[in-house]
Amino acid sequence: MTTCTKPAQRWAAVILTLAMMPMGARAQATEELSPALLGELMGFVQNAYFNANRIADMPQFPTDRAASQPEVLEAVASALRVRQRACTSVVKVDYADDSGNMLDISCVGGNYRVDAKSGKITP
Numbered sequence: 001m002t003t004c005t006k007p008a009q010r011w012a013a014v015i016l017t018l019a020m021m022p023m024g025a026r027a028q029a030t031e032e033l034s035p036a037l038l039g040e041l042m043g044f045v046q047n048a049y050f051n052a053n054r055i056a057d058m059p060q061f062p063t064d065r066a067a068s069q070p071e072v073l074e075a076v077a078s079a080l081r082v083r084q085r086a087c088t089s090v091v092k093v094d095y096a097d098d099s100g101n102m103l104d105i106s107c108v109g110g111n112y113r114v115d116a117k118s119g120k121i122t123p
Contacts, residue, residue, distance in 0.1 A: 033093060038072050040103060040116040041093065045072075047119030048079035057082065077107060083121055086110045 033041075042061060049058035059075040061067040067075075073090040080087035086109030096102035096113050105112045113122045 031092075033069055033072075035066075036100070037093065037095070037103075038067070038069060040100060041072050041076050042067065044103065044114050044116040044119060045075045045079040047117065048083050048114075048121070051119045052082045054082055076105065079119075080105070080107065080112060080121065083119075085112060085121060085123075087112075 046058065049055055059071075059078055061071065061075070073093075076093070077087045077090050085107075087105075087107035089108050090105060091108060092104075092106040094104050096104045101115055101117045103114050103116055105114055110123065114120065
């Protein structure tokens with residue numbers, strides 16, 4: 001890798017690097033999610049696969065350690081795709097209400113409100 005000394009060269013190198021990365025690698029949730037929110041997302045994944053009658057295809061979370069944020073977000077994107085929603089990768093997740101059941105999920109491909117307890121998805 002060469003060292004870029006001019007700002008224009010540095011920006012060109014950054015743009016080239018980003019262009020060469022797969023789409024999913026470019027769009028990752030940047031903020032650290034709370035363990036409670038990650039737990040709600042894991043529940044949504046299980047419910048989404050159950051409702052689609054595809055339990056056998058459900059991503060498996062580790063049993064010997066806590067699932068990492070990237071693992072959970074990848075599973076959420078997969079669960080949305082199983083339910084026929086466009087989602088290459090998850091960009092942002094937040095609570096939609098005070099109950100903690102309704103979540104707003106922003107994906108590369110669409111924005112969704114999901115009920116983590118039932119697996120119901122609304123565009």
